[in-house]
Amino acid sequence: MQILKDEVKQSIRQAALAEFKKHGYLKASIRQIADAAGITPGNIYRYFKSKDDLFDELIQPIHAQLAEVLRVTKQEVDSTLCTVLSDHLVILRQIDASLIQLFKESSAELTILLNLSEGSRYQSTKQDMITLVVQIMTEVFTAELAAESGQLAPQDRLTASMMATTLVESICLILRDHEDGDTIKLLVDELLYVYCTGISEKIKLLKA
Template sequence: MQYLKDEVKNSILQAALSEFMRHGYSNASMRQIANLAGITPGNIYRYFKNKEDLFQELIHPVYEKFIQYLMEIKDDFDDSYCVINTTNPLDYLRKVESTIVELFKESNVELRILLNLSSGSSYEPVKQELIQLAAHILMKVFIPGEDQQDQAMIEERNLAHMLAGTLIEGVCIILRDHEDGETVRQLVDELLRVYCAGIISRLNI
């Protein structure tokens, strides 16, 4: 009996993964998930309270890893700038890139859903958190000294946020459009190389 219950639950999870990948969280249908799993719509609620509960079962493991890795990068970055050092802040963007690529290899579909298709769920802010981390790093590139409030510093902060947003959106588009891990790695590498080259060129002006 337990084996049959586990089999049904796994069928629901696989059907839900397919439905969320096709339609995103907001537009996914519990009825369609039940149809794909080969059960009645009422039976799905014996296993999951609602759509959010089902979404969390699928996405929370990769979310936990993702947030843990990002916090480790942020803490390491902040610690390294509490003392005088010559670490290039752009190296930390490469760490963010590596984290995304490695998680993509481990949990391809789940990561794509988390970053591109979680609108309307409790995981919707994740992309913004990633953008905030990238902006935090880039602000050290453009404002390496003491924080100030003059107009030039405000403009540099705005630039850092704009670049962070477009960079992360670019990474999310790559994840959305490609399934092969090596292709994703190459494209994200190239995207980051172009961004870093442009940033370095601007700083040298």
């Protein structure tokens, strides 16, 4: 009997993962999940109290792993005396490597977390990542352009924020649109190369 219950719960998990990946948290339907799992909607509530509970079951582990990556990275940014662009790019590449590793382990869950969690308690995760990359970019610009004063011009601060936001959004789109880990690594590496080149050229122009 326990084996049968475990099989039903696993069927619900698989159906829910597909439903959340297709429709996102807000539009996902318990009825559709039940149909895909071959059970009645009422049967789902024998295993999960609510859609929130089911979403949490699937997404909380990958969220905890990503939150730890961001915590450790922020700690490194706060404690490391990064003085040149290359120091910060090393940290960006660490985030890149961590995301790709998490994707290889839990591709659907990470895609849902970063792109399809609106309306859930995890909806701020992508913004948390953007906030961290904004901090990194801002420190890059400060180290390169305002080393003496320690203060960036408002326009330079906006540029750093814009570049950080679009970088994270672009990575999320790559994760959304591709399922092969090697392809994702290739595209993210290319993205970082283009951004790093662009940042270097931007700084040169601003210094001129």
